[in-house]
Amino acid sequence: MRNKRTLSHIDARGRVKMVDVGDKPVTDREAVARGSIAMSREARRLVRTGAVKKGDPLQAARLAGIMAAKQTAALIPLCHPLPLSSVQVDLTPTARGYTIESRVRTTARTGVEMEALTAVAVAALTIYDMVKAVDRSMVIGDIRLVLKKGGRSGTYRRI
Numbered sequence: 001m002r003n004k005r006t007l008s009h010i011d012a013r014g015r016v017k018m019v020d021v022g023d024k025p026v027t028d029r030e031a032v033a034r035g036s037i038a039m040s041r042e043a044r045r046l047v048r049t050g051a052v053k054k055g056d057p058l059q060a061a062r063l064a065g066i067m068a069a070k071q072t073a074a075l076i077p078l079c080h081p082l083p084l085s086s087v088q089v090d091l092t093p094t095a096r097g098y099t100i101e102s103r104v105r106t107t108a109r110t111g112v113e114m115e116a117l118t119a120v121a122v123a124a125l126t127i128y129d130m131v132k133a134v135d136r137s138m139v140i141g142d143i144r145l146v147l148k149k150g151g152r153s154g155t156y157r158r159i
Helices: 041-049 057-070 113-131
Strands: 027-038 084-093 097-108 139-149
Touching: 027 113, 041 113, 057 084, 057 097, 057 113, 084 113, 097 113, 113 139
Parallel strands: none
Antiparallel strands: 027 097, 027 139, 084 097
């Protein structure tokens, strides 16, 4: 059994490597990530009333998150390209802005945690881009994995 403290993307000589997943079984895999964007009262008002000049930042963010999940391997050097079967991005209003959650599924040899995290990050950045004319002080934060299912390591759930 491999030591859990060993970094899988580093070889014995300390060089970066892509993990060989060729011998791993193909299984159903799912990951959920979550993050947030906080904004001013005025920015929240404009988003919620549909008055942002560039259009609806929530719909743009949803689409950007889906597209980003599909492009994760092109953005993060050691990620494997995966055939995604489902990408869902949800945005929920909060007192200070929005919670962004992505759920990504595949049937593959490796998990979709990075795809879920990337979807959340890019969705948040898209909102920032569309609303920055009103509020440059927005804060993107708390991007984290909340659920991972499938594969040899089984289920992980953030408490």
